[in-house]
Amino acid sequence: QTSQMVDAPMKAMKGTPTLYDRLGGQPAIDAVVDDFVANVAADKRINKFFANSNIPKLKRLLGEQICAGTGGPCTYTGRDMKTTHARMGVTERHFNALVEDLVMSLDKHKVPQKEQQELLGVLGPMKSDIVTR
Ligand code: HEM
Secondary structure, eight states: HHHHHHHHHHHHHTTTTOOHHHHHHHHHHHHHHHHHHHHHTOOOOTTGGGGOOOHHHHHHHHHHOOOOOOOOOOOSSSSSSHHHHTTTTOOHHHHHHHHHOOOOOOOTOOOOOOHHHHHOOOOOOOOGHOOOO
8 A cells, every 4th residue: 555655656757757858868968068168158257267277177077967967877076066166256146147158058959948947946056055255
């Protein structure tokens, strides 16, 4: 009785596409990340932060992080968000600028509103570890 009540929702979940799937898997995520990082590089509000960054490495880690955070088959191998962004002095304005750059690339790649909101729901909670002033 109880096990059936617990099993039924589990069965319903089986085959339900993850956010990772609905975003289009790794190729689609990598395309968004590519475009997103290009937007950031062109964004005078925040591009100075990335002047000395290894951009291919950053793209790889963002792709991993999004994959892992959306139910994809990846392990994030980068540093934690607090350590990574410590002493950068990122403000809420900087953070919002970066989110704007991400949304531009999600729109460009025709990611539906529902999936955009879900992705922002995954990344948004990282704000408190990234914004330090
Ligand atoms: C939700 C928002 C953000 C996410 C998910 C995010 C994620 C990441 C990740 C995964 C890395 C690579 C970590 C590593 O090197 O091990 C990284 C690096 C970096 N992030 Fe963010 N970040 C966010 C917001 C920001 C903002 C707002 C800024 C500044 C405006 C920023 C500036 C940087 C810089 C400069 C690096 C490169 C550090 C380096 O070259 O070593 N990030 N971020």
